Amino acid sequence: MSNRDKLAGEIDDPIVAGALKHFKASVNAWSEATYTEPRTGVRMARHNWRLAAIWALGCLLAAGSLAGGLYERHVRQESARIEIMKAAIRAAEQKAALERKAAEEPVAATTAGKRQPTAVKNAASADEDLLATVDNDVSRQVPAAMEPLAQMMDNSGTN
Amino acid sequence: MTVEAAKEIAAQDFASIVESHRPQIFRFLLASLRDADLAETLTQECFLKAHRNWNRFRGDSSAMTWLMRIAINLQKDHWRNRRLQFWRHTQANAIGVDEASDWLPNGERNAEQQILAREQVAQVWKAVEGLSERQRTVFLLRYVEDRELSEIARATRLSEGTVKAHLSRALARVRAELRGTR
DSSP, X not given: OOGGGOOTTTTTOHHHHHXXXXXXXXXXXXXXXXXXXXXXXXXXXXXXXXXXXXXXHHHHHHHHHHHHHHHHHHHHHHHHHHHHHHHHHHHHHHHHHHHHHHHHHHXXXXXXXXXXXXXXXXXXXXXXXXXXXXXXXXXXXXXXXXXXXXXXXXXXXXX | OOHHHHHHHHHHHHHHHHHHHHHHHHHHHHHHHOOHHHHHHHHHHHHHHHHHTGGGOOOSSOHHHHHHHHHHHHHHHHHHHHHHOSXXXXXXXXXXXXXXXXXXXXXXXXXXXXXXXXXXXHHHHHHHHTSOHXXXXXXXXXXXXXXXXXXXXXHHTOOHHHHHHHHHHHHHHHHHHHHTOO
């Protein structure tokens, strides 16, 4: 350091000058000791390895998150689709049941309406048949002693 | 002179420059970064760049100044990149101020003087740590590399006045640290 370059107070302060001298000597000693040390580029390799590991981990996490998100979305979509289908099936079943019910009610009403007169008619004809049979039987069972009277009544009836 | 012969001379020149200036460049980077491995890497990069641009070196300044400028730019790039890095691994590899101040030449001093010297070195390191990047560069070029102000100005592409201002502030900080006023 030339005198021309001296800064005010740079050298005049013995404490600062001494400290700077020690500092320079210290850096020199450190540099000389470190400079002569054999170096094989381990640090760079270690850094590369670390960086690669960090990047790999980061990529893995990102890919995992993405895949997880996609899978979750897919599952949700699928379950939503299934729910919709179930609801549609239920609705269709309900609709079919309602339609069946609606279709069955008029038939039942008609059948009931038709069945009642027939039954009445059948019952009436059965009564008439029964009465006719009874009449026939009764008429056949008139005792022989009463026969002239019966004939006379028939004659008077026809007259 | 054939082109091959000129190239050979240039290569020999460059080899001699590497041999003579490599330790100084390494020392400057080591003091700037406090990381021996990184200093070694940047020293290699510095000479690689210098070799690539050796043909363009016009000799306006000394080879040392030119190399120092490359080293300063590399160091700047490193700090700039480090600021952008998510993983600040450099800080983890740089040694602490206390560890850096352990290095002292084996002189004839007694134990007491050695302890005092170590304390002073630690205080200077502490002050250096608090300097801005530019102040630190100027300070180290001046008080470790013994460069003249004009050389420092050329290497840092600053005016001599600015260099003086940076040095003055850096010295004030060192002085304050030594007096324990900071």
